[in-house]
Amino acid sequence: MDTQTTNFPLPSEVRAAPGTEQTELYPYFTRFGPEDDGRFWFYNGMHFPEPIPAFDAITAEAPYMSLGAYNTRVFAVPTVLGIDHRIVNGRVYIIAVPVTDPAEIDRRLAVFQERAGYYFTNWDRLYAQWNGKIQALLGDIAAIEVPALPEFDDARVVTAGEGIAQNFYLIERFHTCVEAMLKMWQYHFEFLVLGYGAYLTFFDFCKKAFPEISVQTMARMVAGVDTLMMRPDDELKKLAVLAVEQGVDGAFVRGRSAADILSDLGSRNGSARLWLEAFAKAREPWFNISTGDGFYHHHRAWNDDLSLPFSAMVDYVADVRAGKSLARPTERLKDERERIAAEYRALLPSDDERAVFDQMLGLCHLVFPYVEDHKFYCENWIATAFFNKVREFGALLARHGFFADTEDVFQLHHTEVSLALSDLALAWASGSPPRGPGHWPAIVAERKRVLAVYADWAPPPALGPVPENISDPLLLMLWGITSEQLQAWSEPPGTGNTLRGFGASPGIVEGVAHVVRSVDEISTIREGEILVCPVTAPSWAPIFGKIKAAVSDIGGAMSHAAIVAREYGLPAVVGTGHATKRIVTGQRLRVDGTSGVVTILD
């Protein structure tokens, strides 16, 4: 690709959004420096579609700390080290650090073969162990108790001769909380690169044997049908069926809030009680799924915000009454997956190639449960539990006047929260008032203002000189980026009436667009509309039952949205780059999920 033909700005050419020049929200190591102009940066809009509040920068810091450690230091992935990230105007830009010296690659390969080989050989045992570690971590987070800082400390400090006062625990427990988040991200990447490696190897083989095969078709051969991420939505369907069976479906009125529905049911007895028991059971653990993807503090778990699951249940109850079957056709999906794989296998020209196909696909099926299921524990359950625990520290700081509202704690970077807690611990100790109430409120107000300005900034899809070709298979897989895609993105967003992305789920439909920029807006989606969004989160599955098609700015054919869209048989085009900027709510669209083309018809 010729660098002359693209028009991405250099990092140094990106100006602070007007009126935000004097404000810095993020740590010094996330700022672009002059040396960054020579490198090529992707906007990670898949994980960070909105400007990130200062605290939420931890969801860039922690994963890149871990992903990089596994690649660079633990497994010694031969051709790629970790990821550098920078934040500008609230948006995260990333670059993978390649290894290009063949001798260095070989040296790393020797280590990689031994270590990655060990993990693959012992996959099942290590994965079982992983599940244990995750359960323990969940327990650790739940056990963190935020000290109340009473006037006189607990008598136990004296009677047990503990010798440690509450202000120590304040500091220690917040650190424990942050460490839990860092640890979760360590576990998150323990198997992930190897898991994706199995996919990439299989995909590479398929591409050679079937040069015109789509990623979508390869993904269909790999994807599992019963994954944890499908369970929460399945649970809602079961609860809807139960509501009708028990004759309490009358409570599920469209437009009614979750609280109203629950209090209606609570006022009844008999079968309503039965439903409420089933509901309570389903909540743990399945309502620990996030309404987002766990990268922002405002991605709440269903347990914290029942509006999404209840509005979905209202629709499901209506479906059950209308005699529609809600069950996912898992047997059919499984049969279809096996048929596709068997037919491709049969098309291979030799027994050797069929044996290779079996080996590679077999390995994909070995790693698939981890690759899909880790999301439920990591980004959903643990991430939402972590943010909730931080809220408890925030509530304490708010009580002591550091800021007005519990949620304001997320305007501070986690190291600043540490500072504020030290301030409070000192003040509790000295008996003087803390300094924070005179310091933080103005900063919090300014940062909220700045975030609002950032939200209107249109981030370029990439910055810096485009390299000859993007060869890092991990980036290609995770972000669905190719040289062609970059070329397409570098075109100004205002031209023509078509957008090109990845056909993630086949079929062609026409309908009315509904642009959704953040998870908070998803309940505004109406039956039969076409969802247009920056990126879809796994827990949006319930709205896939309502929409006609899905279009996203970011994402690849293995993204969860693509998997869900295929299950619902909805056309989906992901990774269009500009859809949320080019399309406005109300426009008529044609979505071709086979070829990956979205046409604006108005």
Added chain:
Amino acid sequence: MGGHIVWFDAVAIGDRPQVGGKGASLGELCRAGIEVPPGFIVTTDAFRDFVDREGTRREREALEAAAIPETVASAVTRAYEALCDEADGEASAGARDLPVAVRSSATSEDAADASFAGLQDTYLWVRGSADVLAALRRCWASLYSEPAVAYRERLALQDDGVAMGVVIQRMVNPRAAGVMFTRSPQSGDPSVVAICASYGLGSAVVGGEVTPDEFVVNKVTGLVQKTTISDKALRHVPSDDGSGTREEPVPEELRSQPALGADEVRALTEIGRRIEKHYGCAQDIEWAVDAGGRIFVLQSRPETVWSARDRATAATPKAKSFDHVLSFFGNKRE
């Protein structure tokens, strides 16, 4: 099998020495349940009766002037008239001037290893037994055309060893026609069927006189992966006098419309898969669809280009499944 003519349904692929490659293939298709325009083959025995007579030189001009032996001429005429009678009610009743295609079917043509495509003559839209016999003779003579002789020399094929059958089959008046490969002609991908289609007779597509529409269909998922609709400026149609063909512009409003509907694309793909399955190897198929949407296969032969390259790309299994991943990550891709 003996005699001068043989009907399609009595022919199988093994009958190539008697009926030539194209004839054998049509017979085989017929037996596999694929719809081909009905017809018969003038056998290589008839050809030999013609060329081996005392004093006949094996040269194109000489053969074009030679008389067809009476026994052959009458067998062909009888078969042609039977074809006319069979079509009564559909064509002009009792007139015995059913338009037919007269196509060369050399014994070395269409073999998997030597694609002779286009080196022997084909006459379309031939009417009446006299014209059929004339076209038959020209086909026979075309085996000795300069390019055909030169081609055989290049492949070191003996002139004496080749013989020619001639296919005589009912003409289809196609709304659209074209070719279909049961693997991608561009990439060799065996999981797709590529269909090239344009209006009128397939000769405009085969002869490269029009850029056809292209439909790439996934054999496994049935999805149309790629559709390229071209501006199809001209088409070949039967001549106004009902004999031979002519070229005409495609009406403006049709030029940029798809030459095939979605159902036709689907049906063709299915036919392609059946033929490929029947032969056990990738095929290069000529087809036509008439005004009523009925699809006929005119010809099928093994795909030669990519099938020859397959052997070079073989991958080998490894001791452990994950060894593939280790090599892949080490940039040691096969």
